[in-house]
Amino acid sequence: MGTRINGRELAETMQVEIKKEVEELAEKNIQPGLAVLLVGEDPASQVYVRNKETTAKKLGIYSQILRYEETITEKQLLEEIKRLNGDPKIHGILVQLPLPKQIDEEKVILTIDPKKDVDGFHPVNMGKLLTGDATMIPCTPYGIMKMLEAYSIDVDGKQAVVVGRSNIVGKPVACLLLEKNATVTVTHSHTQDLKAITSQADILVVAIGKGHFITKDYVKDGAVVIDVGMNRNAQGKLIGDVKFDEVEPKTSYITPVPKGVGPMTITMLMQQTVKACKIQELGL
Numbered sequence: 001m002g003t004r005i006n007g008r009e010l011a012e013t014m015q016v017e018i019k020k021e022v023e024e025l026a027e028k029n030i031q032p033g034l035a036v037l038l039v040g041e042d043p044a045s046q047v048y049v050r051n052k053e054t055t056a057k058k059l060g061i062y063s064q065i066l067r068y069e070e071t072i073t074e075k076q077l078l079e080e081i082k083r084l085n086g087d088p089k090i091h092g093i094l095v096q097l098p099l100p101k102q103i104d105e106e107k108v109i110l111t112i113d114p115k116k117d118v119d120g121f122h123p124v125n126m127g128k129l130l131t132g133d134a135t136m137i138p139c140t141p142y143g144i145m146k147m148l149e150a151y152s153i154d155v156d157g158k159q160a161v162v163v164g165r166s167n168i169v170g171k172p173v174a175c176l177l178l179e180k181n182a183t184v185t186v187t188h189s190h191t192q193d194l195k196a197i198t199s200q201a202d203i204l205v206v207a208i209g210k211g212h213f214i215t216k217d218y219v220k221d222g223a224v225v226i227d228v229g230m231n232r233n234a235q236g237k238l239i240g241d242v243k244f245d246e247v248e249p250k251t252s253y254i255t256p257v258p259k260g261v262g263p264m265t266i267t268m269l270m271q272q273t274v275k276a277c278k279i280q281e282l283g284l
């Protein structure tokens with residue numbers, strides 16, 4: 001039976017440390033500031049943004065939630081980002097994705113000052129991630145690596161399989177696992193015989209956004225399973241990409257949904273806001 005990786009507990013432990021860092025900065029009259037931009041009324045995004053605001057407040061991070069109508073033009077949104085790039089109280093800028101159709105996500109990301117890009121999505125930060133020289137790391141992949149580290153899960157030389165190739169999770173987590181000397185395979189919707197590949201994985205990271213897709217036949221005995229999925233089932237319940245009840249007995253470690261990866265993502269956002277603040281204010 002697998003050990004459940006308690007993301008919520010680890011997130012709380014890390015938040016105590018982050019709060020201390022924020023307090024130390026306050027002694028120097030510095031307060032980390034985070035701007036979160038939300039366009040439209042997407043219900044999931046509303047929840048994520050509210051959680052970010054609550055967590056920032058709890059840790060003493062100054063936060064601005066900027067809400068825009070669904071109909072905002074690309075030009076207007078880019079102007080807002082440029083204004084925040086120049087705002088000295090703001091050290092981190094996050095534009096909640098997805099964005100409405102009239103707005104080009106790539107242009108938005110390119111407009112964020114890489115130093116303030118706490119999501120780590122700007123090509124400069126993505127490039128640094130690829131060369132192993134990252135400062136701003138996408139929050140979910142970063143949180144996953146912190147969970148592996150906290151549970152002393154050895155990655156070196158292991159077979160790691162990532163299911164999903166998004167810029168937000170799949171690609172960056174593959175880079176980070178590679179950096180830790182895993183042998184990494186990235187699979188996706190065109191992968192043939194997915195099961196044959198995932199069932200070789202010592203470490204299986206699933207980020208496909210399909211509820212309960214990964215059943216026990218996809219998982220090797222003793223594997224470490226990290227479930228990034230956040231899906232709603234027909235009853236409105238939050239479920240992962242992994243069919244937890246039947247997969248858990250085969251694993252050595254597994255993350256539940258909720259209370260797994262989710263709380264870590266928010267925590268890493270806070271940590272990166274503090275890091276961005278220190279770099280901008282103290283040149284660290």
Ligand code: GUN
Pocket residue numbers: 094095096097098119139140168
């Ligand atoms: N939407 C889903 N995940 C994320 C994320 O990590 N960052 C942003 N900006 N939007 C998201």
